[in-house]
Amino acid sequence: MADRNGKQGKARRWAKRIGGALLSLLLMAAVYLAAVLLQSPDETNRPRTAEESAPAVTRMQSAAMDDPAALAGLFGCPLPVVPGRNCRGQAGNSTYDGSIARMACLLYDDAAVYAVQPAAAAPLLLRERMEVSARGDLAVLGLPALLAESGQEACLYFSNESAAYALYVPAGGTEALLSLARQLAWTP
8 A cells, every 4th residue: 555655655755847848848839929929010029131131332432543542442441462463443332222332453464363242142243154163272361252164253242241253264274263262361
């Protein structure tokens, strides 16, 4: 008889523990549902569009100059440059998806660096007829990059939270492009 009472006592203790756990879960679920249902419509966790998450870009004055640092100041973000090499630069406004986009270009003898902001306007940099490939080993200035090729043309696309960039080599192929990418630095 003592054995039977011991088993019933154990069963009751387990039933109380399980009941308490279920009651706690039910209470947490009720609090969660109340919080979600009572949440105001403007506090919803809907995904933000690219336009909402990107900083507003205003128009800039178009310019052409030979000083990459001054061009970066006008563009509003650092630009990738090839140190020690002369270039011609230009910047201006464009539009993407109904919003203003700033564009900049640094032209070297054998290459070009293009930039656009906001980064959501990166499709403005895409070149036609080039085949894009994603390789895990590509990075430019510490940023992951995509490689695009077509014959001797080669391009690397990369971006950060502020702007998107493209390093383009019209002749010389992938090896020349990758060699040039290792030389890039940000404007001061």
